[in-house]
Amino acid sequence: MNIILFDRDLRIFDHQPIAEAAKMGEVLPLYIIEPSQWEDAAYSVRHFQFVVESLEDLSHQIEKRGGKLFFSINKMCDVFEKLMEAYESINVFIHRNSRILKKVIEWMGKNQQRLFIYGAEIDQVSARGVKKQVQSYLDEPLIQAPDEIQVPEETPSILFTDMKKIYHFHVKGQRIRFGQQGGESRAIETLESFLEERCANYIVNQHKPLPSSFSSSRLSAYISWGNISVRTILQKTSEKLQLCENDDEKLQLEAFLSKLTSMMRTVCHPPEDKQIEEVSRIKKDWNEEWFQRWIEGMTGVPVIDAAMRSLVKTGWLNYTLREMVTSFIANTLLLDGQKPSAVLAQLYLDYDPALHDFYVQQITGLRTKKVKIANPVKISKQIDPEGGFIRRYISELETIPVEYVHEPWLYPAFYQLGYPPPMIDVVKANKLARQRFDSLTKQNKPSGKNGEGETGQLSFDI
Ligand SMILES: Cc1cc2nc3c(=O)[nH]c(=O)nc-3n(C[C@H](O)[C@H](O)[C@H](O)COP(=O)(O)OP(=O)(O)OC[C@H]3O[C@@H](n4cnc5c(N)ncnc54)[C@H](O)[C@@H]3O)c2cc1C
The missing domain is CATH 1.10.579.10 (DNA Cyclobutane Dipyrimidine Photolyase, subunit A, domain 3)
Structure with a gap:
């Protein structure tokens, strides 16, 4: 069975694991809520809420293509064992930025199953190498979502599709009162409103606390949770730049692009x-x-x-x-x-x-x-x-x-x-x-x- 394992890539467009897995026939799109991940000191209920909103959108997109998004609230290893019992062998398609990548690599290696990892590998390359890799990723064409997603009729009971079951999963922290809502559709709307209108005063407002909340792109949460790929943003912005006749607007968009690419080159190694x-x-x-x-x-x-x-x-x-x-x-x-x-x-x-x-x-x-x-x-x-x-x-x-x-x-x-x-x-x-x-x-x-x-x-x- 071809498992598409989602984490910080909650979208359907420009998503290589979905596109590649769908070519192989039947797939099982899966989001695992690993309790230990949400116990990490850095994560809170506001992240979880954003993820739930993103999953609602993703689930809707998958259903439109005839498929279903599956969930499990369990340790990744337990879920994989049940999947092996049900299907005898599994192929896992995953993005490199997944928070459970290490565990998945370990488990798949031990159990001799096939793993397909996508996304630029920038952790082990030099600064120059990073620049080159990032550029080649950005230059590649956007990946279309498959027209059809076929899922298996029988799935192990450790999986479910009813989203209501995840609403009550407890995560620490304070709920957000006036935050952005998650989801690919919102990410696309946010990009469009930025490119059409909000970017006008991007540079002059960037440091100002209140105006920047409108004039900057506000795409960061969507990028962080993978509701939109950086490549999509970059290519849509470049298209807009090419059509742009106003020099001032060009400057705003170029400043935005430069921040966006700086983010892709940021590699954080532990301090000495x-x-x-x-x-x-x-x-x-x-x-x-x-x-x-x-x-x-x-x-x-x-x-x-x-x-x-x-x-x-x-x-x-x-x-x-x-x-x-x-x-x-x-x-x-x-x-x-x-x-x-x-x-x-x-x-x-x-x-x-x-x-x-x-x-x-x-x-x-x-x-x-x-x-x-x-x-x-x-x-x-x-x-x-x-x-x-x-x-x-x-x-x-x-x-x-x-x-x-x-x-x-x-x-x-x-x-x-x-x-x-x-x-x-x-x-x-x-x-x-x-x-x-x-x-x-x-x-x-x-x-x-x-x-x-x-x-x-x-x-x-x-
Ligand atoms: C202490 C500290 C912690 C930060 N933590 C995060 C974080 O957890 N997540 C995060 O996305 N950003 C972080 N930033 C960078 C930056 O503040 C935010 O990306 C930005 O405020 C997000 O708003 P925006 O999407 O409207 O940005 P825009 O100005 O519209 O920029 C567009 C995108 O470019 C990237 N970007 C923008 N500024 C930077 C920068 N200085 N360095 C690298 N990439 C950038 C982001 O992906 C951002 O969404 C941090 C900055 C500081 C000083």
Whole structure:
């Protein structure tokens, strides 16, 4: 039996495993809910909800072609054993980014069954090799979905098709209130609305908290869960670019394309033990109260609190805000970054382990000695001058005069606002952090604007 095993590739278009498996005749499209996967510290109910919405869409697409999507809530090995009992032999078709790929490779090897893995293999190649592989993947034509999907009439009882059974599967964390909904159809709509209209102010709005939520593509969650392939986005954008006669619009689309391809080239290797150890030496003792105040958006630093409250509600932040909240907890407050990183991962609907870990490591000094230490007050004045974002998410500051919105503690009637005073003096804390980070580098270079990291989008200083 030809098993198509889905994970972070919840779509039917430009999906090589489906296309290849369907050529062989009968197939069994399968999504396994492996309990241990959802117990991982980085995943939460908001991811699961997005996956369920994506599966509803995928199931509908498969049914339109005469097939069915099957589910199982079990360990992968148990499911595969039952499949072997039922069919004697199995071929598995899977994308390389599957979270259970390692386990599948191991099991298939041990049981001498045939495994077909698709997608660029970039983990073991040089930076130049990555570029070449990514390019050749992007240049290939899009893969059409099969017209017909034939599934077996008899399936082992460990599988089911009734989606209601997965709605009650328990996953930790907070449900999202105003987040994006999953599914291939939504992904395509989002791409179309971006290319037709929303991209107009992509560059100028990219750092601005509220405008960026409209002007940036908002495709990240769809990419992360595989509701759309990067190749589809890239090729549709390139087609639009070719037809485009407006130079300004071309610039917007080119900037977008460059970010999209940078994402494909991001390969995250674990940091070196020595670097982890050195950075951990300059950290303060763990402070649970600080950590909780940061999560709850009660640090007393408005832009940090607005960002964290917004993230809890929507599951998304732009790049600049992601950098800022990470830098605040790990650099300004000098707390160990591991727990904060897991909390952020749970909250970002688009959580992608490679991208998330790469940036967190970079910001917190685990990848590079050039650490950015963000001054949130200063950046807040640049990216949200009128304080619209702060007012939107911090009701306590809704009516504060604009000259105080970034530093409410200077407002004469501050204590009537019901908003906490800042938990630290950011400038002093950043100075201490800079000294400690500088002590790690041999040259002890002075801090300031030179401290920008590899992929900085804004110039931060203390
Ligand atoms: C600490 C930190 C953690 C991050 N974690 C994630 C994550 O888990 N998942 C994730 O998709 N992005 C992550 N990013 C990158 C970036 O912030 C998001 O991709 C972006 O905000 C998503 O919004 P968008 O789709 O509207 O982006 P757009 O600006 O419209 O970009 C289009 C696509 O390009 C890619 N992209 C955009 N910016 C970057 C970048 N700087 N580096 C690499 N790829 C990029 C994404 O796939 C994105 O969907 C992280 C950034 C930081 C600083």
